[in-house]
Amino acid sequence: xxxxxxxxxxxxxxxxxxxxxxxxxxxxxxxxxxxxxxxxxxxxxxxxxxxxxxxxxxxxxxxxxxxxxxxxxxxxxxxxxxxxxxxxx
Numbered sequence: 001x002x003x004x005x006x007x008x009x010x011x012x013x014x015x016x017x018x019x020x021x022x023x024x025x026x027x028x029x030x031x032x033x034x035x036x037x038x039x040x041x042x043x044x045x046x047x048x049x050x051x052x053x054x055x056x057x058x059x060x061x062x063x064x065x066x067x068x069x070x071x072x073x074x075x076x077x078x079x080x081x082x083x084x085x086x087x088x089x
Contacts, residue, residue: 005086016076020069027061028054 035050 001086001088012076016072020072023065024058024061028058031057 031054032050035053039045039050
């Protein structure tokens with residue numbers, strides 16, 4: 001396997017990982033910013049108030065996005081195995 005092939009495989013893998021992680025990270029960041037704004041406005045600085053809603057939002061996002069994530073992973077795996085001869089020899 002050539003260096004270009006290895007770089008292409010690593011790039012494809014990283015792009016897929018970023019595509020799968022981005023929606024969950026966006027949900028977590030958005031909820032975190034909203035909670036931080038709410039804490040600043042109300043002067044409540046309790047760690048539980050900021051942690052529990054973020055965990056709940058990320059959990060819901062993972063649950064909702066799970067079918068889409070599996071479809072993306074299956075497509076990536078099928079694409080990888082269809083071109084497996086490029087990576088073996």
